[in-house]
Amino acid sequence: MSELTTSVAPPYPPLSEKLRFYGLWVAAALILLILPKVFGSGGALTTFSLIGISIIFSLSYNILLGQTGMLSFGHAVYYGLGGFLVIHSINLIGANKLPIPLPFVPLIGGLTGLFFAALLGWVSTKRSGTAFAMISLGVAELIASSALILRTFFGGEAGISANRTKLFRFFAWNFGPQIQIYYLIAAWTLLAVIAMYALTRTPLGRMCNAVRDNPERVRFVGYNPHVIRYLAFCFAGFFAGIAGALAAINFEIANAAYLGALQSGAVLYSTYIGGVGYFIGPIVGAIFVTLLSLNLSDMTSVWQLYFGLIFIAVVTFAPGGITGLLMMHRPLIKGGSLGRVLPYYAIAFVPTLAMIVGLVLAIETIVHYSLNPSGDPNIRAFGIGFNASSPIVWLIALVLIIAGFFIARRTWSWLAHVWDEALTTARDKGYHT
Amino acid sequence: MLELIIISTLNGILFGMLLFLMASGLTLIFSMLGVLNFAHASFYMLGAFFGFQISRWLGFWPALFIAPLLAGALGAAVERFGLRRVHRNGHVAELLFTFGLAFVIEEIVQIIWGKSPVDFRIPSSLDFPAFQIFSTNYPAYKMFMLLASITIFVGLLLVLTKSRVGLIVQAALTHPHMVGHLGHNVERIFMLVFGVGTALAAIAGVIAGPALVTQSNMAALLGPILFVVVVVGGLGSLPGAFVASLLIGLIQTFAVSINGSLAEAFGPLSPAYAHTWLADIWDVTVAQIAPIIPYLLLVLILVFRPMGLLGTRET
Numbered sequence: 001m002s003e004l005t006t007s008v009a010p011p012y013p014p015l016s017e018k019l020r021f022y023g024l025w026v027a028a029a030l031i032l033l034i035l036p037k038v039f040g041s042g043g044a045l046t047t048f049s050l051i052g053i054s055i056i057f058s059l060s061y062n063i064l065l066g067q068t069g070m071l072s073f074g075h076a077v078y079y080g081l082g083g084f085l086v087i088h089s090i091n092l093i094g095a096n097k098l099p100i101p102l103p104f105v106p107l108i109g110g111l112t113g114l115f116f117a118a119l120l121g122w123v124s125t126k127r128s129g130t131a132f133a134m135i136s137l138g139v140a141e142l143i144a145s146s147a148l149i150l151r152t153f154f155g156g157e158a159g160i161s162a163n164r165t166k167l168f169r170f171f172a173w174n175f176g177p178q179i180q181i182y183y184l185i186a187a188w189t190l191l192a193v194i195a196m197y198a199l200t201r202t203p204l205g206r207m208c209n210a211v212r213d214n215p216e217r218v219r220f221v222g223y224n225p226h227v228i229r230y231l232a233f234c235f236a237g238f239f240a241g242i243a244g245a246l247a248a249i250n251f252e253i254a255n256a257a258y259l260g261a262l263q264s265g266a267v268l269y270s271t272y273i274g275g276v277g278y279f280i281g282p283i284v285g286a287i288f289v290t291l292l293s294l295n296l297s298d299m300t301s302v303w304q305l306y307f308g309l310i311f312i313a314v315v316t317f318a319p320g321g322i323t324g325l326l327m328m329h330r331p332l333i334k335g336g337s338l339g340r341v342l343p344y345y346a347i348a349f350v351p352t353l354a355m356i357v358g359l360v361l362a363i364e365t366i367v368h369y370s371l372n373p374s375g376d377p378n379i380r381a382f383g384i385g386f387n388a389s390s391p392i393v394w395l396i397a398l399v400l401i402i403a404g405f406f407i408a409r410r411t412w413s414w415l416a417h418v419w420d421e422a423l424t425t426a427r428d429k430g431y432h433t
Numbered sequence: 434m435l436e437l438i439i440i441s442t443l444n445g446i447l448f449g450m451l452l453f454l455m456a457s458g459l460t461l462i463f464s465m466l467g468v469l470n471f472a473h474a475s476f477y478m479l480g481a482f483f484g485f486q487i488s489r490w491l492g493f494w495p496a497l498f499i500a501p502l503l504a505g506a507l508g509a510a511v512e513r514f515g516l517r518r519v520h521r522n523g524h525v526a527e528l529l530f531t532f533g534l535a536f537v538i539e540e541i542v543q544i545i546w547g548k549s550p551v552d553f554r555i556p557s558s559l560d561f562p563a564f565q566i567f568s569t570n571y572p573a574y575k576m577f578m579l580l581a582s583i584t585i586f587v588g589l590l591l592v593l594t595k596s597r598v599g600l601i602v603q604a605a606l607t608h609p610h611m612v613g614h615l616g617h618n619v620e621r622i623f624m625l626v627f628g629v630g631t632a633l634a635a636i637a638g639v640i641a642g643p644a645l646v647t648q649s650n651m652a653a654l655l656g657p658i659l660f661v662v663v664v665v666g667g668l669g670s671l672p673g674a675f676v677a678s679l680l681i682g683l684i685q686t687f688a689v690s691i692n693g694s695l696a697e698a699f700g701p702l703s704p705a706y707a708h709t710w711l712a713d714i715w716d717v718t719v720a721q722i723a724p725i726i727p728y729l730l731l732v733l734i735l736v737f738r739p740m741g742l743l744g745t746r747e748t
Contacts, residue, residue: 071528130463308537315519
């Protein structure tokens with residue numbers, strides 16, 4: 001018996017691997033520490049804060065989608081309720097002069113998320129798959145609509161606000177300036193990321209993966225999939241509550257939009273675009289989507305349309321998200337056959353880019369004609385000016401789209417062919433992942 | 434009181450039948466492709482806007498036929514060139530594809546027709562009171578909506594149960610491989626069902642557009658209720674969708690017409706509580722909570738009957 005366990009149990013990790021593992025976290029902490037020294041402007045600090053909040057929220061969402069296989073359309077409920085409770089708590093603490101400094105307040109948001117997830121989760125997680133998705137949507141609509149009815153607590157359309165500086169001081173910090181808020185959010189982000197990573201390594205985390213892959217088998221082994229889904233839901237609610245609390249502290253306001261369908265959609269977007277298959281995926285997605293939404297809105301008036309199109313493209317062509325795409329290349333790099341693929345990437349890149357440019361031209365022209373048909377036809381999109389009324393531009397767009405599409409299709413099939421060969425070479429050398 | 438009951442019943446059945454026009458297509462698509470079309474309400478919205486645009490050019494009656502055909506063709510194209518490709522990425526990807534599609538359609542509609550409601554008018558040939566109940570005039574257009582949706586419902590029932598195509602569709606629901614072996618093109622049947630399902634939603638859009646508000650947020654408003662209907666009725670059950678549509682249609686219409694609140698029933702709250710959250714619950718009228726009643730129903734159904742009213746499947 002003892003022989004069996006020793007042969008089945010994974011080998012104890014060697015010191016070098018452990019050093020690398022802990023070194024990674026220390027490096028992450030150092031980066032978070034020096035980031036404001038490198039990019040010190042107010043805009044950059046706000047962006048970092050938003051990214052931190054989004055990272056916690058997306059990772060908490062991935063406990064559901066990536067780890068347990070539950071597609072939720074209502075995760076913002078726990079985020080929003082956490083935010084509201086925190087605003088009320090700040091007001092309460094400030095009014096009664098309670099000795100609770102701001103850095104501990106996000107915990108209130110987390111506990112709120114946990115409480116409501118525990119309350120609503122049992123019913124929500126009764127079913128899995130498509131039914132769960134629809135139920136989460138219904139519960140989210142229920143809470144979001146109720147928020148507009150319970151005006152005293154949720155403040156109606158305007159929301160409720162608080163003053164974070166009125167709290168008990170934390171050493172010398174009163175958390176007025178954005179830099180102090182940045183460090184608060186960075187610390188909580190690091191803590192939450194470590195906690196959520198640890199969660200994936202626990203037996204519960206492993207059972208979540210099992211429920212995702214084969215719930216029937218889980219039942220055979222003697223676990224109740226419903227209970228495991230419920231526990232995962234509670235953890236996800238807890239971390240979503242922390243994210244909501246940090247958002248509320250950052251903006252000093254909580255309103256009905258925190259709970260709404262758009263917020264639930266946004267976290268789904270960033271998690272899925274980042275990639276649900278790897279722990280780091282939602283982090284990549286949170287960074288990418290936050291930067292994208294901040295920058296795209298400056299470049300074009302219909303950024304949400306591009307956003308939706310990018311999402312559809314990811315779902316269609318790269319279901320593993322950004323990290324999935326990058327990780328696909330690992331066996332090739334290890335096997336040394338990446339060099340054979342790269343030239344074909346370069347070839348496929350040109351017509352694809354041409355097609356995208358054509359699409360953008362067409363979209364911006366159409367947008368110009370439907371939004372302000374009598375306005376100045378010389379418009380700018382993505383920093384490039386062109387004349388939307390000129391037939392030459394229309395023709396260029398049409399040619400780019402059609403020619404780009406057909407050439408791109410051909411080059412991508414070449415790429416797929418070479419890719420398969422390169423992967424076979426790598427696999428022959430023994431590199432599978 | 435009797436007047437209120439009769440009018441609300443008529444309106445409730447009307448709303449329920451409209452819901453069923455959409456829920457039937459959604460259920461058929463779900464049973465066959467195994468994917469819940471998140472963009473289904475968007476095709477309803479497209480139907481309304483196509484109907485509005487075409488009725489401006491050609492008049493309402495041509496629009497009633499052309500708009501659903503256009504939307505159905507668009508739906509079939511979405512299945513053929515989008516969903517079929519995404520299918521190999523799994524069910525989650527399929528659902529997310531339609532989710533992204535719903536978002537993109539709403540954006541496009543906003544770009545073309547703007548965010549404010551468009552002026553989609555009832556055709557003048559139907560703009561008169563049909564009959565008078567007590568003191569209320571019941572508009573003819575609402576009777577037309579009711580008749581049209583019942584006609585389509587009966588037609589759909591006949592096609593599904595009596596015609597050859599309907600039998601093949603029914604067979605493909607449960608035994609797609611067998612139908613394929615018999616020499617039918619199952620993929621084309623899938624495309625057809627998707628096209629017809631979205632066209633049904635578009636018909637609902639064209640006939641509901643003039644009576645309700647034709648606006649770019651109409652899909653986002655109706656979509657969640659539609660999903661409540663299919664979950665409450667039981668995912669994949671057509672009779673269930675019918676019962677749930679009527680149920681939710683009636684409940685919501687009756688709730689909107691009831692002005693009672695707890696304050697009215699038990700007297701006003703003592704002034705000591707006037708500014709607390711209790712006052713919100715105490716003073717809210719049934720009409721005000723009408724929008725959340727379907728979701729409450731959903732939670733209740735999940736507690737007591739997780740597979741839905743007439744559902745059989747667990748997942």
